[in-house]
Amino acid sequence: MDIYERINALLKSKAMTRKDLCAATGLSYSTLTSLFQRKSKNMRLETIRAIAGFLAVSVDYLVLGDPQPDLIAEPNGPVYRAAFETSEILRILGTLTKRSRTILLAKAYELQEKEQEANNAA
Secondary structure, three states: OOHHHHHHHHHHHOOOOHHHHHHHHOOOHHHHHHHHHHOOOOOOHHHHHHHHHHHOOOHHHHHHOOOOOOEEEEOOEEEEHHHHHHHHHHHHHOOOOHHHHHHHHHHHHHHHHHHHHHHHHO
């Protein structure tokens, strides 16, 4: 099953249409139809994220069909703990200077040490 088949199956299971998907995400219906007709392998990450968010599934599930162990429900909608956080950290990291990356790494080590101490105390 590819991404397009998963999208269709999820829409069907929620009794929704591609028009509903477009209205909720702001995607152009003609763009979405074109992607589906060509079964394009070059869907933009922003588009995939928007669709995954609307369908309340992880990006990994939508793209790869992987199970969704990191999906958790929040009052304001789905949050994709590991997958989302990792992609956001990498995105932000790519925008930082070398000095800022070094500072961030030092803070990460500090947080890791504090968590290990807390786990050992528990």
